[in-house]
Amino acid sequence: MGLSVRCVVVVGGVWYRGRGRAFDVLGFRFFRDKTILRKRNVLAISRQARRISKAKSVTPHMARSMMSRMGSLKHCHSRNYYIKNIKPLISVRKLKEVISIEDRKRNHAAVAV
Secondary structure: OOOOOOEEEEEOOEEEEEOOOOEEEOOEEEOOOOEEEOHHHHHHHHHHHHHHHHOOOOOHHHHHHHHHHHHHHHOOOOHHHHHHHHOOOOOHHHHHHHHHHHHHHHHOOOOOO
């Protein structure tokens, strides 16, 4: 007798059953043993990282946008992708620094910027 493993996932009140085939929802592809980003999201993150690395100065908008995309990498199996494609191009510390400086300017300004 073979064992059949069924995966049941509830997303937004909808039940998804799966045995071997991945299902695609909320920007991720869920497999039985791993979760990965959609191809279009991966391409968008790569493009943005290259754009930031080529920029002379990083704007607060660019930094916030990249940090938002980096958050999606935390919720899937993407460590190797991050090390190979993102980490050589950008510094998370610099992005956080740009955001911090901008927030300080906005919070301590006498007039709204």
